[in-house]
Amino acid sequence: MPELRLRINGEDHKADVAPQVSLLDVLREHLWLTGTKKGCDQGACGACTVLVDGRRIVSCLALAVQYEGREITTIEGVDHPLQEAFVRHDGLQCGYCTPGQICSAIGMLSEHAAGAPSAATEALAPEALTPAEIRERMSGNICRCGAYNGIAEAIQEVAS
Structure with a gap:
């Protein structure tokens, strides 16, 4: 599996994940950032919403590999x-x-x-x-x- 490099909440992270793994699963299961919740796992409930470059996305429908090099903010990185x-x-x-x-x-x-x-x-x-x-x-x-x-x-x- 290729090494994935993600910038999350201002910190660099690495994870060895298959290309078909969702951003939500990388956050929760590989990086232990469990503030982002898995609700429906179909993009319908919004529980998994995170910010990517300041824009909101449902992370259950996003492949983690799509977000390499982008700034991802989870609830753990929010001070608002x-x-x-x-x-x-x-x-x-x-x-x-x-x-x-x-x-x-x-x-x-x-x-x-x-x-x-x-x-x-x-x-x-x-x-x-x-x-x-x-x-x-x-x-x-x-x-x-x-x-x-x-x-x-x-x-x-x-x-x-």
Whole structure:
């Protein structure tokens, strides 16, 4: 198996993995970075969301070899005001989805600031991040406990 070199949370890592191994499995099973969760393993729940070069991806659908030489950020490498806001607004219950929710929210805030469109609004000014817009942009992340109101409130607080 070829040696894979990844830059994760500002540190260089090596792993001997087959080319078909997902980034999620490398993170959890080879590098023991278990903050990123395996939910559905089909890209539908968002629990495995990480940031690659600042953009959010679902790591269960990403082959690890695709991300050699890129900057990967997992929840272990996050230091963001969203983390405290999630606690203040009860944006978590069991906590299983929380790492993916936070990574996704960080990526979503960057997308919004860059003017990326969404299905919730026809025209969006960077300062107009409404609750409906937050819910639309975070719709790829499922919370089985139903903490959506707290999640949206936390994101709204940090966005404003």
